[in-house]
Amino acid sequence: MKKVIIIFLVLTLFIPLAACNEQSDQNDKLDINISDDDISTVEPLEGTSTDAKLQFDETGGSSYITYNVSGDVEPYIENNMEFPDNMFIYKITNPTSENAAIYGYINENFERLSHPISLSPNVFSMGVAKIDSENESYFVNTNFNKIAELCANYVLIDNGIVKVSWGTEAPDQVTVITIKDSSSYLIPVKYDTGSFSEDGKIYKYGYMTVDEFRSGNYTDKSAFTIQPVFDYTRPFFRGLAAVRIDGKWGYIDEDGNFSIACLYLNAQDFIETSAFVFLGEYIKNDNPQPGQAAMKKVGNWGLIDMNGLPLIDFKLRYADTFHEGWAAVYYENESNYINTFGKSLLDENIQGLVFMEAFKDGLAAIHDNMSGKHSYYDTNGNNLFNLDISNTPKFCDGLAAIKSRGGYSYIDQTGNIVIEGKFLSANDFSNGYAFVIEDFGESGYIIDKMGNTYLKDLNINGMSKFNDEGYALAYTIVDKNETPQEWLYYMIHMETN
Numbered sequence: 001m002k003k004v005i006i007i008f009l010v011l012t013l014f015i016p017l018a019a020c021n022e023q024s025d026q027n028d029k030l031d032i033n034i035s036d037d038d039i040s041t042v043e044p045l046e047g048t049s050t051d052a053k054l055q056f057d058e059t060g061g062s063s064y065i066t067y068n069v070s071g072d073v074e075p076y077i078e079n080n081m082e083f084p085d086n087m088f089i090y091k092i093t094n095p096t097s098e099n100a101a102i103y104g105y106i107n108e109n110f111e112r113l114s115h116p117i118s119l120s121p122n123v124f125s126m127g128v129a130k131i132d133s134e135n136e137s138y139f140v141n142t143n144f145n146k147i148a149e150l151c152a153n154y155v156l157i158d159n160g161i162v163k164v165s166w167g168t169e170a171p172d173q174v175t176v177i178t179i180k181d182s183s184s185y186l187i188p189v190k191y192d193t194g195s196f197s198e199d200g201k202i203y204k205y206g207y208m209t210v211d212e213f214r215s216g217n218y219t220d221k222s223a224f225t226i227q228p229v230f231d232y233t234r235p236f237f238r239g240l241a242a243v244r245i246d247g248k249w250g251y252i253d254e255d256g257n258f259s260i261a262c263l264y265l266n267a268q269d270f271i272e273t274s275a276f277v278f279l280g281e282y283i284k285n286d287n288p289q290p291g292q293a294a295m296k297k298v299g300n301w302g303l304i305d306m307n308g309l310p311l312i313d314f315k316l317r318y319a320d321t322f323h324e325g326w327a328a329v330y331y332e333n334e335s336n337y338i339n340t341f342g343k344s345l346l347d348e349n350i351q352g353l354v355f356m357e358a359f360k361d362g363l364a365a366i367h368d369n370m371s372g373k374h375s376y377y378d379t380n381g382n383n384l385f386n387l388d389i390s391n392t393p394k395f396c397d398g399l400a401a402i403k404s405r406g407g408y409s410y411i412d413q414t415g416n417i418v419i420e421g422k423f424l425s426a427n428d429f430s431n432g433y434a435f436v437i438e439d440f441g442e443s444g445y446i447i448d449k450m451g452n453t454y455l456k457d458l459n460i461n462g463m464s465k466f467n468d469e470g471y472a473l474a475y476t477i478v479d480k481n482e483t484p485q486e487w488l489y490y491m492i493h494m495e496t497n
Contacts, residue, residue, distance in 0.1 A: 043112055061496050062446070062454050064474075067110045067489040075110070075489050076103060076121050077473050079435075080427045082170040082465040085142060087124040088473055088491075092116050105129075105144075108471045108491050114144050122166045126174055128155055130166035148213075150188050151234050156210070161187070161235055173323070175271075177235060182210035186236060186254060189213055191221070191228035204228040207241070207256075226256035237269045240306065249277070251308075260308035265297050268321065272340045274311055276301050276319045276327070301329075303342050311342035320358055324379055328356035328364075337364070337377075345381045360395065363413055367392050376415065385415030396428035399449065408436070419451050430465035433494055435474070443476065446492075458490060470494040 056063045067075065076089040083089070086108045091101040102116035105124075120132040127142050139147050139155045148156050154163045163175035179185045186207040195202040206228030217223040232244040240251040240259055250262035251270070266278035280299015288294060302314035320328040326337040326345055335354055337345035350356075355367045359379060366375045374387040387393070393400035399410045399418065408426035410419040424442075427435040429449065437444035443459035463474030471493050478486040 056495075057455050057457075059454070062492060062494050064455070064458070064490045064492045065109065067491070069487050069489070074487065075106065075473055075475075076101075077462065077464055077475060077489075078168055079462040080465060081123070081168055082430065082467055083123060083471070083473065084170050084467055085124050085127060086467065086469055086471055087113070087129070087142060089121045089123070090116075091121065108469075108493070110489075110491060117144075121168050123168060123170050125164045125166065125170050126157075126162050126176070128157065128162060128164070128166075151232070154188075154235060156187065156213070177237075179210055182214075185210050186225055186241075187213060188233035188235060188241070189218060189224070189228070191218065191224070193228075205230045205233040205243075207233065226252070234269060237271050238273070238306065240270050242267045242269055247282075259306070260304070265299065266301075270306060272322050274303050274305050274340045274342070276316075276321075277304055278302075279314050303338070312338065320356070323358040323360065324362065326359050326364070326379060328358065330356075335366075345377070345379075347381070355392075357394075361398075361413070363395060365393075376413075384413075387411075387415070394428065397430055397432065399429045399434075401426040401428065401434075410434075418449070419447065421447070421451070427463070428465060431468060431470060431494070432496075433466050433472075435460065435463045435472075454494075455492065460490070463490075463492070466492075466494060470496075 054063050054065060072093045073090060074093075076091045088106045088108065089103055090106050090112070091103050093101050103118045103121045104116040105113040107113055117133065118131045119134065120130075122130045122132070124142065128139055128147065131138055131140055139149055141147055141157070150156055150161065153165060154161055160179050161175075161177040165171050187210055188205055189208050190203050190205055193202045193204055206224040207226035208224045212223045212225075215223075221227060230243045230245055231247075234242045236254060239254055241254075242249055243252050243262070244250075245262050247265070248262040249264045249267035250258055251260040251267070253259050263279065264277040265280050265282070268276045278297070278299055278301050280297055282295040283298050285292060285294055285296040300314045301316035301319045303311040303319075305311055315331055316329050317332060318330045322340060325339050327339075329336055329338050331349065334349035334351050335356055336349045337356065337359075339345070350366055353369045355369060357365045357367070362379055363384070364377055366377065368374070372388065372390060374389065374392065376384045376386070378384055387402060389402050389404060391401075391403040393402045393411070395413060399412060401408045401423075402411055402417075407422035407424055409417050409421055409423070410426070410429070412418050421436060421438070423436040424439050425437045425444070433446050433448055433454075435444055436447055443461055444463075445456040445458075445460060446454040446463075448454070458474070459476045460474045461477050464472045466472045471491060474490045474492055475487050476490070478488050
């Protein structure tokens with residue numbers, strides 16, 4: 001997927017550098033299959049009326065089928081969201097339940113792929129979705145079979161490990177680790193010690209091969225290649241794995257020997273040849289706010305090499321992960337980008353309160369939160385262009401929607417306006433198309449990058465992005481004066497995709 005960029009061995013965009021939290025007890029018993037009550041053969045949704053006859057626009061460039069809501073079952077959509085792999089979502093509203101809605105999955109023909117199984121509308125990404133049930137959270141593949149979570153957001157798939165943030169939006173970037181030899185590749189595994197504390201069961205973590213893990217032999221310490229003696233662990237990157245003992249993080253090699261001692265309160269993986277680590281201590285939180293812990297971390301981030309040697313001073317308040325060789329870093333009152341050797345991209349640090357985007361396709365933006373100005377840079381540190389606009393545009397599919405007094409227009413990555421539409425609202429482009437609305441009280445339509453319009457006669461009020469297969473979910477409100485309102489849904493397909 002163009003919007004879900006598989007960057008080999010690169011961390012998810014804007015994931016904080018905090019260490020992985022301990023996984024829940026869901027893997028105590030690794031039941032690989034969901035019960036038969038949770039899955040179903042492909043069939044129309046209950047209480048629905050679907051016109052499965054494919055209809056084309058006058059140009060033949062797009063087609064659609066329609067769906068009428070009947071009862072409490074309806075497709076789920078948020079404007080500008082994306083549904084990878086044609087795994088769309090439906091919801092059942094149940095006013096008698098404590099939960100406002102329960103969610104399941106449908107295909108591009110409005111046919112049910114699963115019963116309602118989740119309390120959250122999490123999209124599929126890389127063929128994996130997170131299911132939040134009443135009793136637990138777990139992960140499934142597109143066949144709705146459970147797959148094991150190794151540590152927070154790392155899941156084991158057939159030929160590798162995937163890390164991705166799950167939610168209602170498809171992530172821009174994911175981590176993919178390819179497993180070449182399942183008989184020797186080591187993965188982190190939780191071990192039940194059989195002991196208890198005030199907080200419940202006591203677990204330790206070690207490493208075993210993928211083959212041993214799949215055999216289900218989790219209770220035998222002899223099955224572990226690296227014994228379960230750690231409080232928490234993460235996967236190996238570049239031959240080193242982050243491990244935690246007594247609240248401190250360090251790194252071990254594939255023989256289980258410490259390469260870098262456990263000195264840090266937080267530590268990032270060695271995705272690149274260096275890693276950000278947090279050096280500090282816990283102190284008492286004298287005035288904890290609701291939801292805050294009694295102890296808080298005090299210290300700073302720094303950058304170390306694979307020998308544990310510091311590449312920069314420990315002066316960072318926060319650091320993003322590396323993207324295209326550069327990471328956004330924030331000092332006390334200034335910011336910059338640094339590379340894996342600790343060299344700054346910009347000649348002078350940016351002063352004040354700013355937000356620095358991660359590099360994508362050779363371009364990144366620095367947004368001044370006080371003035372509202374936006375400055376765009378390339379990976380050589382050149383200031384390409386500046387914008388004085390009221391929104392924070394994001395480049396998607398090579399274009400970004402910018403807002404001026406006249407409304408939204410689209411610019412390319414040179415800063416030039418390529419579609420001057422003065423739209424009231426403008427979705428991100430995806431796979432060559434975007435949804436726009438011109439004025440208040442009006443319905444919208446689809447445009448391509450040349451400004452050509454599609455499906456104006458459908459009177460669309462909102463829609464998702466187009467996925468890689470060229471499908472998007474849209475809706476129109478049949479009569480806005482009715483209570484409750486009647487919604488008509490469209491599954492749109494761009495035939496030229």
